[in-house]
Amino acid sequence: WAEDPLGYFSLVQRSTCGGVNTLNRGIATVGDRPYNPCHVPWLGGILIGLLVGLSIAGAGGWLLMVRLNATKEKLRQADRLAELGTLTAGLAHEIKNPLSTVQLNLQLLQEDVGLTAAPRIVNRLATVTREAVRLRAILDDFLRYAGQLTLQPEQTDLNELLADLVDFLAPQAALTRVQLRQMPYDGPLMATVDPKLIKQALLNLMLNAMQLMPGGGELIVGAKTQGDQAVLTVTDTGPGISEAEQTKVFDAYFSKRRGGTGLGLAMTRRIAREHGGTVELASEVGKGSSFSIVLPLSGVMQQDGGLAAGG
Numbered sequence: 502w503a504e505d506p507l508g509y510f511s512l513v514q515r516s517t518c519g520g521v522n523t524l525n526r527g528i529a530t531v532g533d534r535p536y537n538p539c540h541v542p543w544l545g546g547i548l549i550g551l552l553v554g555l556s557i558a559g560a561g562g563w564l565l566m567v568r569l570n571a572t573k574e575k576l577r578q579a580d581r582l583a584e585l586g587t588l589t590a591g592l593a594h595e596i597k598n599p600l601s602t603v604q605l606n607l608q609l610l611q612e613d614v615g616l617t618a619a620p621r622i623v624n625r626l627a628t629v630t631r632e633a634v635r636l637r638a639i640l641d642d643f644l645r646y647a648g649q650l651t652l653q654p655e656q657t658d659l660n661e662l663l664a665d666l667v668d669f670l671a672p673q674a675a676l677t678r679v680q681l682r683q684m685p686y687d688g689p690l691m692a693t694v695d696p697k698l699i700k701q702a703l704l705n706l707m708l709n710a711m712q713l714m715p716g717g718g719e720l721i722v723g724a725k726t727q728g729d730q731a732v733l734t735v736t737d738t739g740p741g742i743s744e745a746e747q748t749k750v751f752d753a754y755f756s757k758r759r760g761g762t763g764l765g766l767a768m769t770r771r772i773a774r775e776h777g778g779t780v781e782l783a784s785e786v787g788k789g790s791s792f793s794i795v796l797p798l799s800g801v802m803q804q805d806g807g808l809a810a811g812g
Contacts, residue, residue: 610626678717
């Protein structure tokens with residue numbers, strides 16, 4: 502039924518007509534004279550309609566039951582995931598508090614030891630401090646990713662937003678021999694977005710690109726329109742991403758970079774989706790990658806489903 506409804510109805514029709522013909526032949530053998538179904542022309546139609554209706558109702562009820570069970574299972578899984586997310590976020594907070602104490606005491610211990618201690622002790626303290634800082638960064642990224650995003654949309658010129666990011670990252674790009682360029686939209690490109698979150702999403706993409714080009718390269722950010730949407734692009738000349746990895750790069754905790762948390766691209770996709778947009782990727786191994794954040798120009802969908810108009 503679900504895969505071939507026309508075939509199913511054809512089978513019902515053949516089975517029903519066969520049953521009616523058998524019934525007519527049986528009735529024709531009863532009585533002194535042969536039964537002619539033409540004498541009661543509506544009888545066959547009623548029987549066919551009744552049987553077809555019952556068959557359709559049965560098939561429809563079966564499909565409804567299957568979909569209802571699938572929906573219930575999805576809701577149970579969603580409840581389990583929500584509970585797990587709450588527990589995990591609580592655990593992260595519990596780890597974060599004593600970790601802050603550990604970092605503070607490590608700093609005090611380094612000050613007490615000073616440079617007069619044996620190099621072996623100084624190196625070990627530095628290693629522990631570095632790992633504590635890395636763990637703190639992982640926890641902060643996780644809490645940002647797992648927490649609720651509250652959008653504060655306002656009319657924003659996306660060209661100016663990109664220019665601010667380029668100015669901010671220019672010194673770091675120069676140190677890593679990355680040529681950072683902007684290809685702005687011709688004229689103001691206004692969109693109703695949360696500028697802080699969109700900056701964070703773009704910054705994740707730009708930092709990720711720069712870190713994958715340790716020997717230098719080119720990083721181009723741009724803006725354009727596509728119908729009633731704005732498209733913000735981040736293109737690099739890095740190593741590129743294979744087709745197999747392209748399906749995983751937005752998954753949480755997937756990272757090609759040693760020491761990476763694997764939450765940057767996942768957070769970027771979440772921010773885009775909260776704005777009613779998407780993130781697209783085009784990449785070729787050995788030539789580079791291009792990420793595109795596609796956003797609606799007219800407004801963003803709030804948590805209650807209403808449209809936030811521009812100010």
